[in-house]
Amino acid sequence: MPAQNRSASPSLLTQQLEGVLERITYQNEENGYTIAKLIPRGKSQEITVVGTLTGANVGESLRLQGMWINHVQYGRQFEVRSFEVTMPATVEGLRKYLGSGLIKGIGPVNAGRIVDAFGIETLEVIESAPQRLLEVAGIGEKRVEMILKAWEEQKQIKEIMLFLQSNGVSTSLAVKIYKQYGQNAIQVVRTDPYRLARDIYGIGFKTADKIARQLGIAEDAPSRIQAGLLFALGKLSGEGHCYAERGQLLNAAAGLLEIEAALCEPQVDLLVAQGDLILEEEALYLPPFHYAEVGAAGKLRRIQTDARDRLAVFKTINWPLAFNALDKVSSFQLTEQQKLAVRMALTEKVSVLTGGPGTGKSTITFSIIQLLKERYCSVLLAAPTGRAAKRLSEATGLEAKTIHRLLEYSPTSSDAFVRDQENPLDADMIIIDETSMVDILLLNHLLSAIETGSHLVFVGDVDQLPSVGPGNVLRDMIDCGEIPVTRLDTIFRQSEDSYIIVNAHRINQGEFPQFSTQSKDFFLFPEEDAEKAADRVVELTTTRIKSKFGFNPQTDIQVLSPMHRGDTGVSELNRRLQNELNPPSASRTEYRQGGRVFREGDRVMQMRNDYERKIFNGDMGVIQQIDLENQALSLDFEGRLVPCEYSQLDELTHAYAVSIHKSQGSEFPVVVIPILMQHYMMLQRNLLYTGVTRARKMVVLVGSKRAIARAVKNNQIARRNTRLASRLRVKQTR
Numbered sequence: 001m002p003a004q005n006r007s008a009s010p011s012l013l014t015q016q017l018e019g020v021l022e023r024i025t026y027q028n029e030e031n032g033y034t035i036a037k038l039i040p041r042g043k044s045q046e047i048t049v050v051g052t053l054t055g056a057n058v059g060e061s062l063r064l065q066g067m068w069i070n071h072v073q074y075g076r077q078f079e080v081r082s083f084e085v086t087m088p089a090t091v092e093g094l095r096k097y098l099g100s101g102l103i104k105g106i107g108p109v110n111a112g113r114i115v116d117a118f119g120i121e122t123l124e125v126i127e128s129a130p131q132r133l134l135e136v137a138g139i140g141e142k143r144v145e146m147i148l149k150a151w152e153e154q155k156q157i158k159e160i161m162l163f164l165q166s167n168g169v170s171t172s173l174a175v176k177i178y179k180q181y182g183q184n185a186i187q188v189v190r191t192d193p194y195r196l197a198r199d200i201y202g203i204g205f206k207t208a209d210k211i212a213r214q215l216g217i218a219e220d221a222p223s224r225i226q227a228g229l230l231f232a233l234g235k236l237s238g239e240g241h242c243y244a245e246r247g248q249l250l251n252a253a254a255g256l257l258e259i260e261a262a263l264c265e266p267q268v269d270l271l272v273a274q275g276d277l278i279l280e281e282e283a284l285y286l287p288p289f290h291y292a293e294v295g296a297a298g299k300l301r302r303i304q305t306d307a308r309d310r311l312a313v314f315k316t317i318n319w320p321l322a323f324n325a326l327d328k329v330s331s332f333q334l335t336e337q338q339k340l341a342v343r344m345a346l347t348e349k350v351s352v353l354t355g356g357p358g359t360g361k362s363t364i365t366f367s368i369i370q371l372l373k374e375r376y377c378s379v380l381l382a383a384p385t386g387r388a389a390k391r392l393s394e395a396t397g398l399e400a401k402t403i404h405r406l407l408e409y410s411p412t413s414s415d416a417f418v419r420d421q422e423n424p425l426d427a428d429m430i431i432i433d434e435t436s437m438v439d440i441l442l443l444n445h446l447l448s449a450i451e452t453g454s455h456l457v458f459v460g461d462v463d464q465l466p467s468v469g470p471g472n473v474l475r476d477m478i479d480c481g482e483i484p485v486t487r488l489d490t491i492f493r494q495s496e497d498s499y500i501i502v503n504a505h506r507i508n509q510g511e512f513p514q515f516s517t518q519s520k521d522f523f524l525f526p527e528e529d530a531e532k533a534a535d536r537v538v539e540l541t542t543t544r545i546k547s548k549f550g551f552n553p554q555t556d557i558q559v560l561s562p563m564h565r566g567d568t569g570v571s572e573l574n575r576r577l578q579n580e581l582n583p584p585s586a587s588r589t590e591y592r593q594g595g596r597v598f599r600e601g602d603r604v605m606q607m608r609n610d611y612e613r614k615i616f617n618g619d620m621g622v623i624q625q626i627d628l629e630n631q632a633l634s635l636d637f638e639g640r641l642v643p644c645e646y647s648q649l650d651e652l653t654h655a656y657a658v659s660i661h662k663s664q665g666s667e668f669p670v671v672v673i674p675i676l677m678q679h680y681m682m683l684q685r686n687l688l689y690t691g692v693t694r695a696r697k698m699v700v701l702v703g704s705k706r707a708i709a710r711a712v713k714n715n716q717i718a719r720r721n722t723r724l725a726s727r728l729r730v731k732q733t734r
């Protein structure tokens with residue numbers, strides 16, 4: 001509830017109120033703003049309390065400082081200024097407290113039994129004589145162990161919350177802080193609060209900075225400025241840059257720190273002297289990206305120039321004969337351009353194959369593999385994502401892995417990538433698909449594991465959005481002019497009544513897509529107004545496409561939005577689509593965290609790579625089960641069940657609608673895309689192109705022709721700071 005909605009007539013005196021927290025009606029995860037019900041001591045009627053109540057749990061006794069106000073709509077309520085927690089002091093309070101799901105292993109039933117057995121002494125028993133819990137029916141050794149562990153954790157987390165109170169650290173972030181640093185958490189935060197922003201997903205610089213300031217770190221303290229500079233550069237890397245120009249970084253850091261850029265200048269030099277930043281001709285790099293860029297360029301050149309060639313046999317073969325043999329087993333002949341691409345891959349140590357949908361990339365890959373097989377040469381196939389690897393495998397009939405799996409990535413071992421220069425991949429050729437999604441770090445790891453005699457083929461569509469991570473690897477390899485490239489431009493997959501591929505190519509060439517009444521797979525629903533467009537997207541997705549074409553809204557139709565905010569943004573559409581497609585139901589357990597409700601049956605997407613659970617940024621799944629007692633969810637990722645704790649929920653988002661950026665590398669039978677002038681900043685050709693090419697069977701655009709025209713015309717691809725291309729041009733790489 002936004003503060004401005006409250007019309008208060010505060011009494012001038014701060015008052016004190018004590019009572020038991022009955023229920024949390026709403027809690028904003030980010031700032032802790034809470035609306036809750038409390039029973040004041042000695043009373044039996046609930047009252048409403050509002051304000052920051054981070055860390056307070058249902059059943060606890062609270063001592064609140066604040067004032068009574070009269071809300072125009074909700075009436076009399078107590079507005080909290082500050083609060084203290086005391087442990088529950090009544091049997092009823094204890095029952096609520098323990099039964100609220102606070103302690104893993106104790107649900108409402110067990111809570112009732114425990115409190116029945118020990119009454120007001122309950123917490124004392126858990127704390128000092130936990131073995132007595134065995135006296136309670138239904139509680140065995142295992143559960144006692146679990147309860148004790150959770151109790152201990154809970155105490156630690158509470159301490160962290162108290163320490164960080166009023167810094168906007170929510171319970172789930174406190175849990176993360178505890179998980180990251182264990183018992184030393186408070187010590188770590190006190191020594192270097194900025195570590196929080198570096199180490200913990202979900203804590204940004206602003207939060208860490210607020211904590212630091214409260215701990216007494218001055219506005220112009222070198223440690224603060226240095227942290228700000230490193231964070232600002234990290235943020236630029238998050239936008240795809242490998243480095244920042246000095247001025248660009250100074251401005252970004254000064255904005256973040258709200259100080260003069262001149263104050264940051266000396267700290268840049270210090271960071272360079274300390275080795276925390278690398279300066280190269282006015283470009284400032286975070287060391288891993290510099291290392292990766294220099295490393296990748298050097299390795300690519302070495303592979304190209306090394307005299308060893310595991311496929312030397314192809315230097316002398318009779319190509320017309322080889323292609324004739326290929327034609328015999330195929331229903332069509334390769335074009336001259338396609339033949340050249342096949343030859344290039346087999347005779348050049350490193351080559352690139354790029355083209356839009358249906359131009360023959362898979363066909364060429366398949367032909368290359370055929371020729372390799374005939375000569376008993378070995379080949380390995382990989383792609384950056386699981387989905388892309390699966391598609392590559394289907395297209396070629398051979399096993400294809402994710403690049404991480406190919407390199408035997410294991411996050412727990414000291415060498416994260418088992419495959420490297422000491423232990424390279426043993427193959428005559430390595431083919432990488434969907435290269436546009438490979439970032440500079442992954443490219444460098446991959447190249448480390450390539451023997452100089454092997455051939456490397458990078459396949460992809462350079463007009464797709466570039467990788468999420470830093471770099472513009474495929475474009476740089478093409479632009480440098482040093483690596484042989486085939487650009488496929490003839491479309492083959494084009495049936496009479498299919499407009500998807502034709503229109504994808506039109507968009508890519510800057511032409512307005514065709515909307516024909518003949519079309520059965522490419523539609524526009526004109527709508528200028530955002531609210532109406534949102535209504536239309538919801539209607540199409542939940543009922544209309546199903547009733548007209550039989551596609552299943554739960555599994556076949558994906559809404560892709562250019563934006564996160566607004567009526568047609570990802571967040572709002574997710575909320576509405578969840579309500580329609582998976583509404584509240586007694587048979588489906590749900591769990592509310594902050595403003596979001598996770599419900600069994602929900603479609604979700606993982607937002608960051610988790611190598612332990614083997615789920616990756618962009619992977620989609622379904623919430624199979626929510627276990628309130630054990631505070632865990634079970635997620636179904638394409639048939640594989642993956643556990644998810646409450647504290648990991650901030651890595652998960654609903655996926656009824658996802659951003660076009662996040663949809664990279666995935667395909668869906670039907671995509672529905674809102675596209676409006678409100679999305680002005682995002683109206684870029686490669687964004688629309690990427691969205692449209694995600695569809696296998698149908699594209700439905702909802703929006704204005706003007707917005708489509710603007711996207712199609714806008715080919716100003718946001719520039720990324722990378723030097724891979726220029727390094728590849730220099731014979732002796734730095």
Ligand SMILES: Nc1ncnc2c1ncn2[C@@H]1O[C@H](COP(=O)(O)OP(=O)(O)OP(=O)(O)O)[C@@H](O)[C@H]1O
Nearest residue numbers: 332333334335356357358359360361362363492493
């Ligand atoms: N020279 C050709 N003559 C006739 N048909 C062809 C030729 N080359 C490819 N095709 C056909 O065109 C279709 C598209 O080719 P392919 O799947 O290889 O393209 P692609 O670039 O991999 O597409 P996408 O990226 O969308 O998967 C296939 O059905 C293929 O059999």
